[in-house]
Structure formats: structure tokens, C-alpha cells
Amino acid sequence: MNKPEKRFYEFGRFRIDVEERLLFCEGARQKLTSKAFDVLLVLVEHNGRLLTKEDLMSKVWPDSFVEENNLAQSISLLRRVLGDNPTGEKYIETVPRHGYRFTADVRAFADEPETSGSAPESRPEATLKAESQGASGRLADTASQAFQPEIYATNLPVPLTPFIGRKAEIAAVERLLRRKDVRLLTLTGPGGTGKSRLALKVAENLRAEFPDGTFFVALEPITDAGLVVSVIAQTLGVKEASDAPLAESLKKYLRDKRMLLILDNFEHVAAAGPLVSHLLMSAPGIVFLVTSRAALRVSGEQEYQVPPLHLPNLESLPPVSDLVHCSSVALFTQRAMAAKSDFLLTERNARAVAEICTRLDGLPLAIELAAARIKLLPPQAMLVRLESPFKLLTGGTRDAPARQRTMHETIAWSYDLLDKPEKSLFRRLAVFRGGFTLEAAESICNAERGCGIEIDEGVSSLVDKSLIQQIEQAGGEPRFVMMETIREYGLECLRVCGEEEVFRSRHASLYLQLAERAEPELGTTEQSFWLAYLEQEHDNFRAALRWSLRARQAEVALRLAASLWWFWYLHGHYSEGRAWLEKVLEEGRELRTTFRDRALIGAGGLAFLQCEYSLSEKLLEEGLALARELSDQESIATALQLLGSVARERGDYARSIELHQESLTLWRALNNKRGIARSLNYIGFASWLHGDFEKTTTVCEETLGLFRELGDKEGIVWSLMNMSAVMYYRARYDVAASLCSESLAQSREIGYKEGIAWALNIWGNVARRQGQFERGKALLRESLELHYELQDRWRVASVLESLAAIASEQQEHERSAKLLGSAEALREAVGTPLPQVEHEDRDHYLKTAREALGEEKFTSLWLEGRTMNIEQIVAYALK
Secondary structure (H helix, E strand, O other): OOOOOOOOEEEEEEEEEOOOOEEEEEOEOOOHHHHHHHEEEEEEHOOOOOOOOHHHHHOOOOOOOHHHHHHHHHHHHHHHHHOOOOOOOEEEEEEEOOEEEEEEOEEEOOOOOOOOOOOOOOOOOHHHHHHHHHOOOOOHHHHOOOOOOOOOOOOOOOOOOOOOOOHHHHHHHHHHHHHHOOOEEEEEEOOOEEEHHHHHHHHHHHOHHHHOOOOEEOOOOOOOOOHHHHHHHHOOOOOOOOOOOOOHHHHHOOOOOOOOEEOOOOOOHHHHHHHHHHHHOOOOEEEEEEEOOOOOOOOOEEEHHHHHHOOHHHOOOOOOOHHOHHHHHHHHHHHHHHHHOOOOOOOHHHHEEEHHHHOOOOOOHHHHHHHOOOOOOOOHHHHHHHOOOOHHHHOOOOOHHHHOOOOOHHHHHHHHOOOOHHHHOOOOOOOOOEEEHHHHHHHHHHHHOOOOOOOOHHHHHHHHOOOOOOEEOOOOOOOEEHHHHHHHHHHHHHOOOOOHHHHHHHHHHHHHHHHHHHHHHHHHHHHHHHHHHHOOHHHHHHHHHHHHHHOHHHHHHHHHHHHHHHHHHHOOOHHHHHHHHHHHHHHHOOOOHHHHHHHHHHHHHHHHHHHOOHHHHHHHHHHHHHHHHHHOOHHHHHHHHHHHHHHHHOOOEEEEEEEEHHHHHHHHOOOOOHHHHHHHHHHHHHHHHHOOOOHHHHHHHHHHHHHHHHHHHHHHHHHHHHHHHHHHHOOHHHHHHHHHHHHHHHHHHHHHEEHHHHHHHHHHHHHHHOHHHHHHHHHHHHHHHHHOOOOOOOHHHHHHHHHHHHHHOOOHHHHHHHHHHHHHHHHHOOOOOOHHHHHHHHHHHHHHHHHHHOHHHHHHHHHHHHOEEEEHHHHOOOO
């Protein structure tokens, strides 16, 4: 095998070994930092060319936002190492207010000279270029070209701001352009996605691979597709011959060239698409890189959809040191600093900045426009203003095209290119939030065929024009979404046309039907499907609730919330569910219907889950009274079940079992198997907390069979957990662990957060009893995080006590004392006494800590734990 060529540069007394990343001076290795070497390599490879600071920073730090002093430090180090060139000048020339230029004569070669530091055998640059042009394939051999001096023709505009992020996209586009079968690559995406900047970045990177030049053809100024030939010819300096049309002169000129042409903003001259095909057929060495909001739809086209910038995970926001590397946040930060030099991303404003970027869908133009307002509005205030985004997203730079000075104009540009039926469909689809299916779109948007276009045809066209995105779904029908800024524009158009209330009403009616259809399925074998469906459509349900409240459609709002509360419970949306129920109950305060009693019971149930027992009891009693007034037997039974659970948490096990027995009688009269199983299960739960393990075993074996028959996974989870608790207290740890494992798997399958948290809790205690302390801690900490997220303070206290037990077993008595003190204070605040079955354990570890530490130190630490708030103690426990 031939040994692969290596790459070297020489200038003056210096030699660069590119592959080994080393700099030598007369054979002696010079010390450089990694980034200083990168800066030197960029300068050398662009020898003689002025590079702005932004150019250098974007090439050396492509995925990070850094201060200019990082670059300045690297330049300073290079100047110390290189000294002056033989003429007495600096190797790196500073051009005030513009940038830097490398001034030495650079020699490039691919074979290491025999004597280190000596000049290579003469290989003129022209010879290197000729050799590379003779390489096989459409593109030159990049191994021999990548290190040549840049002598190729170009008119690429030099952006005045650094390019941020997009490393994966750059690599993907470059890979496509290097393929021999790709000669027409169209970058598509909505306005403001950054298609043009990406195209310019790629073209700059690939200049050496197109020896006849890389050229940027701006099509925005023209509106007549017939002028595209003229603009391309003018850009390339091609004149019309007296004996042939301009198109023929252009073909003749391009015939023997290897050239990359960027055709920018092609969407409004789409009729010129066939021209591009004709040029490609007549000039085999030409490659077109097109930016457009819609594909050209001509033969040989390869489409690449430019995604938005990477967004941070708001549910698990990283520290600022990591967040700054997220491309959307980095762009906001850089542009904000350009507008306000003292702006910094800090722990105080990081979440607001992350939410702004997310709210703007990661669209670069929208982020830039928002960041430009930083002098007027800090991030927190800016986030509030984004409720009306187009009032904020204005004020682009004066040298930007008119359509890019505001986000409104950018989207309007795309909207104006639609035909009348497409416009009608686009604005109607804006009522959906979080996406939609074709079936839903047909139901709302095309009643009585009012759109004038088939839905599948219209949606497909809007996808092609980048106003809608299609989302891949495993095994399901296609789903489509609008970016939020685009959706806001669609709603504005809907209001202007006087159609908003009609289509908002249709939307609310559709999602009310869907919610009421889903509710009875949540306790059946179809539970997993419907829970996933409700979660997927959650944003649409929110939109329907919001509109029904605004439009004072109290019954619609009550019916929606009453149908959704069990879903909110199962998927852990306790706070949000309570907020919606509170609003709909206030709006529908005059209504005396079964929807109101169900909403009251739902609100009471969610308040119970967040340990607000007095409020829960009040709401449940009110719902129970109304249900009795209306003879709504199912609601009566449900309210009694939940009141029994409140009594259980308060330690009144006898009263709890009495209420569950009363509920059980009603369910049996209704012949409702699910209700029967749930009441029996609650009896089993109260029984093991009270220490009656025989009763728990008897009833939960029965309920497990019933729930399996029904396919009710939430019920299966609780039966398994009650049985695992009994096995734990009977020291049958292997059986308990197996039951926990099955319970956890069932909970994860349906996204049942409370079930996940409980299974982890019991399993962590099982691991503790088996002496697996590290595993036990890991399980309990995960449980603690979930219980804390759900605001279940009763279980938070219980997990803290379990973690205190492990700390004691590992001789961490100070930690144990503090955790026990905090758990006791939390129980007192919530009003939930320690369950009878847990007293022996807790008392043992209190005694152990007191004896190990001495009374004075124990009391001090125990009191310290009692004074910590829940945020502090959870953070301490998770360390």
C-alpha cells in the first residue's frame, strides 16, 4: 500500500507539520497552545488575504461563543514565537479595525524534506494546481488541494458577524456536494433559518475544491424568472454574443468550468427551475447550491432541509458554562453583546435566554432580532413581550434586505407567494398548536370544502414551501407542525380575515370530542395508546381550554377539564391540571351539572396528590354534595375514594377503610369492575401502612387479577406496589424486588410518574435491606427527584427517612441526623404523621445517630435539618 501523503507548510525558518499539529523553527519544536496552532494554520492557509476577527473566530471556535481576547491571546503568543520575518516585518500584520493578514511567502508540499527545516524540493504552486486539476472525478483531490494558497476566483460576500454553530449541518452539506451524483443541492427552510449563511460558510470551506471559482448569485432583487440568466451572467462577467442568445453564451462559458454557484433566494423565481437543469446538462463541472423556501422540483435535485439551531433542554437546563455552547444560546449571547457590550450570560438570566430561544423555535433571524432589543429589555422582560412576538422582533440592521428587518416581513414574504387556496389553508391551520394530523386538518379546515383545495395536496404544498414541517412518527400517520413564529403570523392573518373565532370554535369542539372519547379508555387495554395520544395533543387541548375560557364557553371548558384530569394525574401534570380546573370552575360557577361535580372532584384529587389535604377535602366535599344532588353515582363513588385517601395520608386508617368500603358498595351496585378493583386496592394500601399485611395480600391478589383482566396498567402498578411493600416488610426481598421491577416497567410504559417514583422508593429500600447501599441510594435519589417534581411532600419525607437509614448504615451519622430532622419537619408542615409500619425503622436510626454523635451534637444537626426548606434539603439529599 502507498503511504498516505502528509501535509506541510514552510515559511522563513519555520515548518508546519499539519497532521502532527507541530511547528518547528530550524528543526526545533516550538511550544504553542492548541488554539494558537489553529489560528496559525488558518492564517497560513489564507496567506496574503485579510481575515477579519470574526473570520478567524468562526473558523477556530466554530461551535462556541468566545470573547475576542481569546483570539488576541493566541495572536500575541504566535507573535512571540515567530518574531519578525526576514524583511523585518511582523509575520502577522494587524489591519486596524479590519483584522489580520499573514505576510510571509508560504511553500506548500506533501512530502517531508529529508533535512528537517530545509527548503523542500521546488514545487511551484502552479504545478500543484495543475496536478490537482488532473485528479479523477468532478471534485479535485482534496488531499492535494487542501493546503494550497487560495488563488481561486470568488465573489463570496464576507459576513460581518461570526458564524455560530451548525457543525453537523456544514459537514452534511459538504458531504453531499462532494458526491459525484449531486450537482444541484437545494437548502430549504422557512425564512430566517439561516440558509444563506450556511451556504456561504460551506462555499468558503470548499473554495479549494472548485478551481474555477465559487460565486454568489443574489436573486432577491428580481421578480421575473426570465431575468435569472441575466443575473447569473452578470455575476460571472459573461456578455451576450452578437450571434447567440445570452443563455447560449452562458452555457458556452460554463461548459469546461469546475465551479460552485450559490443561487440565493430562489423561491420567488421558481419558474426558472428548468433553466438550472439545462445549465447543468450543458456544463458537467458546474455545481449549484440553491437556497430557497421551496424545492425547485427539477430532475437531479437533492434537497437538504436546514434545521433550526440547537435548543437547550428546559427540563434539565445545564450550567452556564455548558449552556453557552448551545448554538441558539450562543447566537443570542453574541448578538446581545454586540448591541450591549456589558451583557453576559449568567445564572440569573440563563433560563430566560434559553426560554427565549426555545420560544423562537431556534430561528437565527428571530433570535438576532430579539437579541438586538437587549438595550431596551433584559431577558426576563423580553420573554414576557414574546407573547406578542411581532411587536418585539423588529429593528433588523439597516443594511439587511427589507424582508429581514422584521420577522413579520420575513414570513409575509413566504405567505405572499402562496396562491389563494393555500393562503386560506395556511391561516386556518394556525389554530393548531403543537401539531396536527391530516384527519384533524380535514375536520377543522375544510368543512364544506371551504378551502378550495384538497387537504393532503395543500398540506404537501405548504411543507414544500417550508411553512409546515412534517414529523416522523413510528408506525403512525404523518404529523405536521408550524414553528411558533410562523403560527403567530397565520393567526394574525386569520384575525384580519375575520375567521379566527369560527375556526377556534371548530378546533375546541374537535378536541372536546377527542378528550371525551379518550377518558373512558384510560382504564382499558387501550390505556397506553390513549395516554400517548393525549400527551401528543396536549398543546392542542391547552389551546382549546384557553380559547373556551376567553370566549366564555364555560360548559366547553368544564367538559374539557373534567375529561382531562385523570390524564393530568397519570402523567404528573398536577400543577397545570389544578390551574386549569381552578379557572374553569370559576368561569362555570353558575353551572350545576355533572361536568362541574367531576371538575371539582378532579381538582380535589390533584390537590390531594400535592399534599394540600384541607383544600382537597373542601373541593371533594363540594363535588360530593353536587354529585348527590344530581344523583351522579360514579362521581359519588370517586369522591368517596379520594376522601378515603385523604384520611389515609392523615394517619386515620380506620376512617380511610370505612370510606373505601362505602365507595366499594356503590361500585358493586353499578357493576363497575374498575371501580371495584380500585376501592379494594385502596383498602389494601391503607392496610399495609397500618401493619395489616394479611388483608393487603388478600385484597391485592384479587385486584391484580381484575386490573390485568381490564388492562388497566395504573391499577396493575398499584396492586404490584402494595404487594411488594408487604414482601419488603416480611423480609422477602427477592420477591419484593421482582414485584418492584414489574411495577416500574408498567409505570414507564404509560409514563405514570407517580408509579415510577413509588416503585423506585420501595426498590431502594429493598436494596438497602440487602446491603446494596450504593444501588439503594441511586434508586432513592431518582425517586426523590420525581416526588419533588410532583410536589408530593409526604413521599419526599419518606424518601428522606430512607436515605437517612442508608447514611446511618454507612456510618454517616451527621448526615443521617440532618435528614431525619428535615423529614420530621416536613411531615409536621404537611400534616401527615409517620405511618405506623415505619415507626420501628425511624426510631432505630434516630437512636443510632444520637448514640454515635452524642446528645448535643445530634440535637444541633437534627435542628439544622428542621430549619432547612424543602429546596435546600432536597439539594442536600441529592449530593
